[in-house]
Amino acid sequence: MKLPKDFKNLVNEIEKLPGIGQKSALRLALYLVDTQDANPYALASALVRAKDNLQYCKYCGALSDNEVCEICSSSDRDKTKICVVENIIDMLAIERANFFDGLYHVLGGVISPLDDVTEDKIRIRQLIMRLDNVREVIFALPASLEADTTFLIIKEKIHQYSTNIKLTRVAIGLPVGANIDYADPLTLMQSFENRYHF
Numbered sequence: 014m015k016l017p018k019d020f021k022n023l024v025n026e027i028e029k030l031p032g033i034g035q036k037s038a039l040r041l042a043l044y045l046v047d048t049q050d051a052n053p054y055a056l057a058s059a060l061v062r063a064k065d066n067l068q069y070c071k072y073c074g075a076l077s078d079n080e081v082c083e084i085c086s087s088s089d090r091d092k093t094k095i096c097v098v099e100n101i102i103d104m105l106a107i108e109r110a111n112f113f114d115g116l117y118h119v120l121g122g123v124i125s126p127l128d129d130v131t132e133d134k135i136r137i138r139q140l141i142m143r144l145d146n147v148r149e150v151i152f153a154l155p156a157s158l159e160a161d162t163t164f165l166i167i168k169e170k171i172h173q174y175s176t177n178i179k180l181t182r183v184a185i186g187l188p189v190g191a192n193i194d195y196a197d198p199l200t201l202m203q204s205f206e207n208r209y210h211f
């Protein structure tokens with residue numbers, strides 16, 4: 014069946030989203046243009062606004078409305094603790110669980126030479142620059158060889174900076190490759206409580 018050009022275009026764009034197959038893309042496109050309740054204009058403008066206005070916090074690397082995010086600028090957060098995560102999704106999962114009162118640092122990936130992710134491509138240097146007054150760096154990285162390598166490299170750099178910073182690692186009982194996002198809030202909290210020391 015030949016689809017109208019503009020409809021086909023819409024389907025193609027939706028299909029580029031992660032986790033969306035051709036059938037779902039068709040269904041979503043149809044919903045957006047053919048349902049009374051749908052408001053494609055609101056969706057389009059929210060999307061453009063978010064893309065245009067959001068920035069990355071200059072300290073932690075999280076998405077932010079301003080140059081410095083709400084967490085980094087809050088006086089309620091314990092600035093002596095930084096939790097290192099691979100990506101913003103993991104940070105949001107921990108934040109949603111609502112037990113951690115320190116700061117975060119989003120690496121933006123883990124070192125993986127095979128995928129051309131070398132140590133200068135993730136935010137390690139920015140982490141080292143934030144270590145003034147920090148007493149503990151907690152690593153909440155996924156269980157993978159790449160995450161282990163990343164941890165070892167960062168550990169070395171922190172030790173070069175200071176040997177007085179406590180380094181801990183969260184042991185989340187997740188299968189290798191699974192995201193921190195998969196853990197429920199209670200499991201996350203327990204794994205933080207049972208973090209081990211290096």
Ligand SMILES: [Zn+2]
Pocket residue numbers: 070071072073074075081082083084085086
């Ligand atoms: Zn921040």
